[in-house]
Structures are given as structure tokens and as C-alpha cells.
Amino acid sequence: MESILEELGISETDFSKLVTHNNSLKGIISGYVSEWHFEKTLDSYPLIQSHYKPDDHDKTKKGDRIVHYRDQDISIEVRAIVTKSIKKYSNLFGNTVWKGEFKTCCARTRKITFSDGSEQFTCNNPRNLVDIYCVCAYPCTKKWDFMYCLNTDIPSCSSCKKFTQLQKEEVLQPIMQVSWPPTGVFTTDLNVVLEKAYLQKTKS
Numbered sequence: 528m529e530s531i532l533e534e535l536g537i538s539e540t541d542f543s544k545l546v547t548h549n550n551s552l553k554g555i556i557s558g559y560v561s562e563w564h565f566e567k568t569l570d571s572y573p574l575i576q577s578h579y580k581p582d583d584h585d586k587t588k589k590g591d592r593i594v595h596y597r598d599q600d601i602s603i604e605v606r607a608i609v610t611k612s613i614k615k616y617s618n619l620f621g622n623t624v625w626k627g628e629f630k631t632c633c634a635r636t637r638k639i640t641f642s643d644g645s646e647q648f649t650c651n652n653p654r655n656l657v658d659i660y661c662v663c664a665y666p667c668t669k670k671w672d673f674m675y676c677l678n679t680d681i682p683s684c685s686s687c688k689k690f691t692q693l694q695k696e697e698v699l700q701p702i703m704q705v706s707w708p709p710t711g712v713f714t715t716d717l718n719v720v721l722e723k724a725y726l727q728k729t730k731s
Contacts, residue, residue: 557607557665558605558607561605561607561663561665561671562580562591562592562605564663564671565591565592565603565605565661565663565671565673566578566580566592568673568717569592569594572596572717572718572721574596574597574718574721575594575595575596575721576595576596576597577594577595578592578593578594578595579592579593580592580593581593589602589604589656589657590602590603590604590656590657590658591603591604591605591661592605594721596721596724596725597725599724599725599728599729601658601659601721601724601725601728602657602658602659603657603658603659603660603661604656604657604659604660604661605661605662605663606629606630606631606660606661606662606663607629607662607663607665607666608625608627608628608629608662608663608664608666608667608705608707609627609628609629609630609666610666612627612628613625613626613627613666613667614626614627615667624706624707624708625664625667625668625706625707626704626705626706627666627667627704627705627706627707628702628703628704628705629660629662629702629703629705630701630702630703631651631652631660631681631699631700631701631702631703632650632651632652632699632701632702633650633652634650635650636648636649636650637649639651639653639698641693641694641697642693642697643693645691645693645694647689647690647694649687649698650701651684651687651698651699651701652698652699653697653698653699654678654679654683654696654697654698654699655678656678657678658677658678658724658727658728659675659676659677659678659720659721659724660675660676660677660678660681661673661674661675661717662674662675662676662705662713664707667707668707672707672715673715673717674705674707674709674713674714674715675713675714675715675716675717675719675720676712676713676714676720677712677720677723677724677727678699679727680712681699681700681703681712682699682700682703683695683696683697683698683699683700684698684699684700684701685700686700
């Protein structure tokens with residue numbers, strides 16, 4: 528298979544410079560690399576029967592990966608901790624702790640429709656867009672570490688002043704505080720979150 532660098536007619540050094548000097552390009556590449564590393568972990572979970580990546584332009588299936596867990600399709604969105612938000616600490620036991628933020632919102636404003644028929648143009652994502660958020664901690668640890676939480680564990684957007692109360696409850700808070708090692712609603716055990724997502728789907 529021909530190297531993509533050979534196909535583009537660019538050296539590894541020049542490609543590295545191109546990525547380094549263009550933050551948007553670096554962000555795109557880092558995002559897809561995070562997804563690739565996450566995908567490699569999925570075959571280690573015996574109750575995941577199959578998994579695939581939906582087409583980026585398929586508006587009927589959201590999430591970066593769809594896994595068939597037991598007898599249900601569960602969607603997973605992969606995000607990363609924002610590098611500029613990271614702060615490093617030592618806790619009382621001398622262990623390193625990182626704190627930062629990840630974004631649940633999308634890059635572009637688009638129109639979403641709420642349960643009462645009202646509409647808003649917003650970057651915020653609707654609450655039930657995906658089942659699970661997977662957050663990559665590589666910007667902190669320089670390792671392909673991941674933590675997980677249910678979509679339903681992310682707070683609603685109480686600060687959105689232009690929204691009605693119902694609208695606030697139906698979109699996610701755009702920025703979520705996180706830490707590594709994970710605390711609160713986040714865990715490194717995907718099995719736990721998959722089982723919770725499965726129970727939510729089978730009870731509904």
C-alpha cells in the first residue's frame with residue numbers, strides 16, 4: 528500500500544511542520560487518531576459482538592462508533608480534553624492529577640427542534656444524540672487513556688439565556704469539567720457504562 532505521504536508528495540518532516548503550524552489540521556488529525564486508538568480497544572470486550580464507524584455525513588446515525596452490545600446498538604462519541612484547559616496538580620498523596628475540560632458541543636451552529644416543536648440555532652447538542660461519551664486523556668498523560676460516562680450523566684445547559692426552561696433541559700452543557708484519573712460520573716471501565724446504557728435502552 529502506497530504511503531499517504533508519497534501519494535501527497537510530501538516528506539515526513541514537512542508533514543510534521545504542516546500539522547504543527549496549522550492548529551485546525553492538528554485537531555482534526557488528533558481526533559481521528561483518538562478514534563482509531565479507541566476502536567482498537569473494542570475487541571477486548573466479549574459482550575461487544577460487532578462495531579463500526581457511521582459515515583460522517585449520515586444524519587440518521589450519530590456517534591463516532593456504534594457498538595452492538597448484547598442485542599442493542601449503542602452509540603459512542605469520542606472527544607478529547609482541550610489542551611489549553613489542562614492544569615496539573617499533586618494531591619495529598621503525592622500523585623499527579625490533571626484537570627481540564629472537554630466539549631460536548633459541535634463546531635458549527637445548526638437548527639435543532641425541541642419536543643414542544645420550538646426551534647433554535649445553536650452549537651449545543653441535543654441530550655439524546657448519543658448514548659455514551661468517551662473522553663481521551665492523551666493531552667494529559669501522553670498515553671491513549673480513555674474515560675467514559677453516559678450521555679444522561681452530563682448536565683443540561685442551565686446557562687443558555689436565550690433558551691426556555693424546556694429547551695435548556697433538552698440540550699447538553701457545552702463544556703464539561705473533567706479530571707484524570709477520572710472522578711464523579713466518569714470511569715475507565717467501559718463495561719460498566721455499556722451495561723448502564725443497555726439497561727436504559729431495554730427499560731425504555
